[in-house]
Amino acid sequence: MKPWGCIVGLPLVMLALVLVLFGILFIIAATDSAATDPGSRLGVGACLIVVALVFLGVAGATMYGGYRSAQAEKKTEIVQRVELAGDMSTEQLKCKACGAVLGKDSIEVKAGAAVISCPYCGTTYHLEEQPKW
Numbered sequence: 001m002k003p004w005g006c007i008v009g010l011p012l013v014m015l016a017l018v019l020v021l022f023g024i025l026f027i028i029a030a031t032d033s034a035a036t037d038p039g040s041r042l043g044v045g046a047c048l049i050v051v052a053l054v055f056l057g058v059a060g061a062t063m064y065g066g067y068r069s070a071q072a073e074k075k076t077e078i079v080q081r082v083e084l085a086g087d088m089s090t091e092q093l094k095c096k097a098c099g100a101v102l103g104k105d106s107i108e109v110k111a112g113a114a115v116i117s118c119p120y121c122g123t124t125y126h127l128e129e130q131p132k133w
């Protein structure tokens with residue numbers, strides 16, 4: 001699955017920002033005492049900002065959805081890797097703080113990332129590199 005959130009969401013956010021900018025300009029123009037028709041300018045400005053907020057909402061929802069699916073994919077990948085580790089020797093995985101040999105139970109998946117919790121020294125850190133077990 002492609003991260004649709006980034007493809008659809010970012011142009012929408014930019015469009016919304018442009019609309020907000022124009023909306024603010026219209027409202028500023030409406031407050032100008034020399035304005036010939038401040039009421040309609042205020043209306044246009046308010047409409048632009050409302051439309052921009054709708055765009056932002058849609059973009060936010062799309063991006064959040066994309067983020068969620070990306071996180072889910074990542075998580076699945078790590079779980080598969082951890083499961084793979086279970087079939088192989090886990091003796092190569094050592095705590096980077098104290099050097100103690102860690103078992104499969106020391107690996108936790110939190111927020112889509114593999115986290116190592118050393119039971120010997122209490123160190124907790126993210127598994128950033130490709131594990132060499």
Ligand SMILES: [Zn+2]
Nearest residue numbers: 095098118121
């Ligand atoms: Zn340790």
